[in-house]
Amino acid sequence: MLIASAFHRADGYDRHAAVQRKVADQLAARILALDLPPDARVLELGCGTGFLGAGLVGHLPHAHYWMTDIAPGMLDRARQRFAGRDDIAFAVMDAADPTIDGPFDLICSSLAMQWIDDLPGTVARLRGLLSPHGQLIFTTLAAGSFAEWRAAYGAATPGTPDYPEADALRACGLEVSVETIARNHASARDFLAALKAIGANTPRPDYHPLAPARLREVMTRFEADGAKARYVVATCIAGPLP
Numbered sequence: 015m016l017i018a019s020a021f022h023r024a025d026g027y028d029r030h031a032a033v034q035r036k037v038a039d040q041l042a043a044r045i046l047a048l049d050l051p052p053d054a055r056v057l058e059l060g061c062g063t064g065f066l067g068a069g070l071v072g073h074l075p076h077a078h079y080w081m082t083d084i085a086p087g088m089l090d091r092a093r094q095r096f097a098g099r100d101d102i103a104f105a106v107m108d109a110a111d112p113t114i115d116g117p118f119d120l121i122c123s124s125l126a127m128q129w130i131d132d133l134p135g136t137v138a139r140l141r142g143l144l145s146p147h148g149q150l151i152f153t154t155l156a157a158g159s160f161a162e163w164r165a166a167y168g169a170a171t172p173g174t175p176d177y178p179e180a181d182a183l184r185a186c187g188l189e190v191s192v193e194t195i196a197r198n199h200a201s202a203r204d205f206l207a208a209l210k211a212i213g214a215n216t217p218r219p220d221y222h223p224l225a226p227a228r229l230r231e232v233m234t235r236f237e238a239d240g241a242k243a244r245y246v247v248a249t250c251i252a253g254p255l256p
Contacts, residue, residue, distance in 0.1 A: 029211070031062075031065070032197065033195055033197055033245050034062070034065060034124070034125050035065050036195065037124055037125055037153050037195070037245075037247055038065035038066040038068075038069060038124040038125070039065070039069055041066060041069075041122070041124050041151070041152075041153050041249065042066055042068075042069025042070050042073075043069070044151065044249065045069075045070060045120065045122060045151060046069075046070070046073055046074075048120070048149055048151075050074065050077075050119055050120055050149075051119055052076045053076045053077065053078065054074060054076075054077045054078070054119035054120055055077070055078045055080075055116075055117070055118045055119050055120075055145070056070070056074065056077050056078065056079045056080065056118065056119065056120045056121075056122070057080045057082065057112075057114060057116075057118045057120070057121045057122070057143070058079070058080065058081050058082060058121075058122050058123065059082055059083075059107075059109035059112075059121065059122070059123040059126055059127070059140075059152070060082075060083055060084070060109055060123050060124070060125075060126020060127070060129075061081040061082060061083045061088070061089070061092050062083060062088050062091075062092065062124075062126070063088060063091040063092055063095060064081070064091070064092040064095040064096060065124065066122065066123075066124040067079070067081055067092065067095070067096065067102070068095065070122075071096060071099065071101070071102065077101065078101065078103075079101055079102045079103070080102075080103050080104075080105065080114055081096075081102055081103070081104050081105075082104070082105045082106070082107040082109070082114070083106065083107070083126075084106065084107065084108050084109070085106075086106050089104055089105075089106055092104065109123065109126060109127065109130060109136065109140075110130045110131070110132060110135075110136045110139075112139060112140065112143060115143075116142075116143030116144065116145070116148075117143060117144060117145035117146075117148060118143055118144055118145060118148055119144075119145050119147070119148045119149070120148060120149055120151070121140050121143060121144065121148070121149075121150045121151075121152075122150075122151050122152060123152035123153070123154075124152065124153050125153050125154065125155065125247070126152075126154075127152050127153075127154040127250075128154045128155040128175065128177060133154075133178065133183075133186060134185070134186045137150070137186045137187065137188065137250075137252065138186075138187075138255065141187070141252055141253070141254055141255045142254075142255055144253065144254035144255075145254070146254060147253075147254075148253065148254055149251065149252075149253060150250075150251065150252045150253070151249070151250070151251045152249075152250055153247050153248065153249050153250070154177075154178075154183075154247075154248050154250065155177045155245060155246060155247065155248075156177050156178055156179065156180055156183070156192055156246045156247065156248040157176075157177050157178060157179045157180070157246065158177075158194070158244065158246035159174070159177050159244060159245055159246045160172075160174045160243055160244065160245075161244050162236060162239050162240070162242055162243065162244060163205065163236055163243065165235075165239070166202075166232045166233070166235040166236040166239065167232055168232075168235075170224060170228070170232070171218075171220070171221065171222070172221075173218055173221040173223075174218070175218050176218070177246070178248075180192050180248055183248055183250055186250075186252075187252050188250040188251060188252045189250070189251045189252065190248050190249070190250050190251075191248070191249050192246060192247065192248050192249075193246075193247055193249075194244055194245065194246050194247070195244075195245045195247060196242055196243070196244050196245070197242070197243050197245065198240065198241065198242050198243075199241040199242070199243060200241065201233075201237055201241055202232075202233035202234075202236045202237050202241060203233070204241070205236070205241060205243055
């Protein structure tokens, strides 16, 4: 799978993922405010190198924690981060096709669910793995993300995915709140290099790369608009299926 391969190779993730770290820290604070049992069973999806886990492990001292990711390389880095802990299990797993049995008191994920094709179906499957009082909580990119880069393409189709509108997320049975985080880049090349470094440069399936001259025009327009990348982050929460 292209996405798994891209993240597997992203050995510069921690150095370039400033937005991802900030979102994970905010999500961890939100999770720690939930009324979780002291011995909660926790499943994390798309754990990456462990940003979200770093904000939770130790604050949930009696929890039983599963960290999963579709990319073995990411999971290896998470193992290194939490080496020596016996309260964490690790597994290579596709969040869209969970293979670990519930029930879980908490299923969580930070900025990974935007890579899932069938989000409504996945949300339903995950809610089916919750305990009677369990919580599913995750962040995902929403419509409006990378608006400046997309605008620079003009009539051409950019490689960035079509992220869901907040109302489409709510239609999945989720409680949704949205915030925007802007990151300034030195240039278009810096923006593209940052995406590649964190493994987030896999284009949409119908993307047709531009000729070099056309791409330079896009990069020039992006820089003229300030070389700013906007991340529209939706925080989504749901309980078990009724």
